[in-house]
Amino acid sequence: MRSIALLNQKGGVGKTTTTANLGACLAMLGKKVLVIDMDPQANLSVHLGVDIHKLKYSVYNILTGDCKPDDVILNTKIQGLDIIPANIDLSGAEIELVGVVGRETVLKEYLGDILDRYDYVLIDCPPSLGLLTLNVLTLVREIFIPLQTEFFALQGVSKLLDTHEVVRKRLNKNLEITGIVFCMYTSRTRLCKEVIEKVKEHFAKDQVFDTVIRKNVKLSESPSHGKPIISYAPGSHGSEDYMSLAKEVVQQENSKKN
Ligand SMILES: Nc1ncnc2c1ncn2[C@@H]1O[C@H](COP(=O)(O)OP(=O)(O)OP(=O)(O)O)[C@@H](O)[C@H]1O
Ligand SMILES: [Mg+2]
Structure with a gap:
């Protein structure tokens, strides 16, 4: 099982x-995959077709210990892809967890062994380095960092690396950055290429994916249809790029074994 x-x-x-x-x-590709939505915006849940207004339980109820993970896991329309969804309830969790003993490890504790049923567990973090994100970083072994290929892309990356170091020292010594992925790439601009070169100077070669996700309007349309790109627009650049990324992710395991 890889947790990312x-x-x-x-x-x-x-x-x-x-x-x-x-x-x-x-x-x-035949893998068993669980995705977990840890963002109160619940964009991931909506993207994969979950009706977030009708949820009985969400990841929030796992964090508060109100229910078992099995009560929350939903199948998606893609065979082999399950989701633990979120809804707006999660926005209160950050504050509610503050007073809890072992507040950074709650998610890990409550999810328990269920993650072992999967080949991959992918967790969508909110855009902050708060307590929800710390719970994720305590649980996973790997971090993938999506980056835009624009001038401000690297702003904030040093803060992210500092957080990685602190978590590694205090909470999760196995945590590694194993994949930088460039999203929304437009080959026409020189700036895009320059940003990629700059990032490659900072990270090891095997930490940066060769696959680059091109800017593709189908990718921005697909969430409103509640479908991933491979269902919504199978022949699109977006579909091609994410399939190529998936193969590279699987390939990482083979190169580790050698
Ligand atoms: N390659 C792409 N081509 C075109 N649009 C894209 C691409 N990737 C993402 N988008 C669009 O850009 C917007 C931001 O993407 P996304 O929601 O994945 O970012 P995020 O990092 O999760 O944002 P947040 O920090 O708010 O959670 C979305 O509207 C998404 O549909
Ligand atoms: Mg998001």
């Missing part, structure tokens, strides 16, 4: 789009 947080405290960089579409593509 999609993390960047900068908003609108492609965390949710990557969680939904990478998850769906991995499932298409």
Whole structure:
């Protein structure tokens, strides 16, 4: 089982789009995948077709210990892809958890062994480094960082790396950054290429995915249809790019074994 947080405290960089579409593509490759929505905006849940207004339970109820993970896990329309959804209730969790002993490890504690049923667990983080994100970073082994290929993309990355170091020291010594993924790439601009070069100078070669996600209008349309890109627009660039990313993610395991 690989557990991966999609993390960047900068908003609108492609965390949710990557969680939904990478998850769906991995499932298409025959893997068992669980995605977890840890953002009170609940964009991931909506993207994968969950009616968030009709939920009996959400990830919030797992954090408060009100129910078992099995009560919350839903199947999606993609075979092999399950989701633990969120709704607006989650916005209160950050404050409610403050007074709880072991507040950074609540998610890990309550999810327990259910994660072992899956090949991949992908967790969509909110755009902040607060308590919800700390709960994710305590649980997972890996971090993927979606980055935009624009001038401000690197702003805030050093803060993100500091957080990684602190969590590694205090809470989760196994936590590793294993994938930088560029989202919303437009090959026409020189700036895009320059940003990619700059990032490659900062990280090890095997930490940066070769696959680059191109800007593709179908990717921005698909959430409103409640479908991942492989169902909504199978022949699109977006579909092609996320499938290529999924194959590269699977490939990471083979290169580790060698
Ligand atoms: N490759 C792409 N091409 C076109 N639009 C994209 C692409 N990737 C993401 N988008 C769109 O950009 C917006 C932001 O993406 P997304 O919601 O995935 O970012 P996020 O990092 O999860 O944002 P937040 O920090 O608010 O959670 C969305 O409207 C999404 O549909
Ligand atoms: Mg998001």
